[in-house]
Amino acid sequence: MMACAGHDASTMLKPEILDSFRQLLDEAAASGDREPTAMNLATADAAGRVSSRIVLLKGVDERGFRFFTNYQSDKGAQLEAHPQVALCLHWKQLRDGVQVRVEGVARKLLEEESDAYFASRARGSQIGAWASLQSQTLPDRDTFEQRVARCEQEYEGREVPRPAHWGGFVVEPDMVEFWYGAQYRLHDRVRWSRHGQTWTHRLLYP
Numbered sequence: 001m002m003a004c005a006g007h008d009a010s011t012m013l014k015p016e017i018l019d020s021f022r023q024l025l026d027e028a029a030a031s032g033d034r035e036p037t038a039m040n041l042a043t044a045d046a047a048g049r050v051s052s053r054i055v056l057l058k059g060v061d062e063r064g065f066r067f068f069t070n071y072q073s074d075k076g077a078q079l080e081a082h083p084q085v086a087l088c089l090h091w092k093q094l095r096d097g098v099q100v101r102v103e104g105v106a107r108k109l110l111e112e113e114s115d116a117y118f119a120s121r122a123r124g125s126q127i128g129a130w131a132s133l134q135s136q137t138l139p140d141r142d143t144f145e146q147r148v149a150r151c152e153q154e155y156e157g158r159e160v161p162r163p164a165h166w167g168g169f170v171v172e173p174d175m176v177e178f179w180y181g182a183q184y185r186l187h188d189r190v191r192w193s194r195h196g197q198t199w200t201h202r203l204l205y206p
């Protein structure tokens, strides 16, 4: 069964880690990176087959890293079977290049949290969430455009509600690693690990 979001103080991200991450994200946005919140999300299915794709980071707080998707997509099915995930962000233009790796468990956000985010999206994206059967076979482009047109018609003149199959996850980390590029290969690599409620860090050979 998929883990459901509940507040559990024991998995809280240490403020020091959160501050470092937020500062890097701000710097990455200021560095001219066009998609500073793009992150690779790796999931595995029940048989251990791994797949990965880019999703956008839509929030980070002491609970973890949030993204939104179609719960019925391939990744949604994988997360249902196997909530352990890995995230990876790479900011090429920042300093000498920075990578952040995160591992943990993806938990579904509460419905009201997904509602709030869905309501903040552009109308076109809201329509898209209804029209796209994410990860299913699309016979041709026309079929998709017809679905979009039908959804636009259906919701004309009223708010687009969030589809029940679309919402967020929060990745509650037990590992966060910062990798800082440097000239001549003297990279800095700092790994934070959580054991129970305690976060500790150590350096790793790059």
Ligand SMILES: Cc1cc2nc3c(=O)[nH]c(=O)nc-3n(C[C@H](O)[C@H](O)[C@H](O)COP(=O)(O)O)c2cc1C
Binding pocket: 035, 038, 051, 052, 053, 054, 055, 056, 057, 067, 068, 069, 070, 073, 074, 075, 076, 134, 135
């Ligand atoms: C820059 C970028 C941002 C994306 N952001 C998201 C996102 O936030 N959520 C999402 O479900 N898919 C996003 N996608 C699409 C996914 O990479 C992927 O194609 C889709 O989620 C289907 O993946 P799946 O079949 O493994 O479930 C994004 C793709 C790119 C290139």
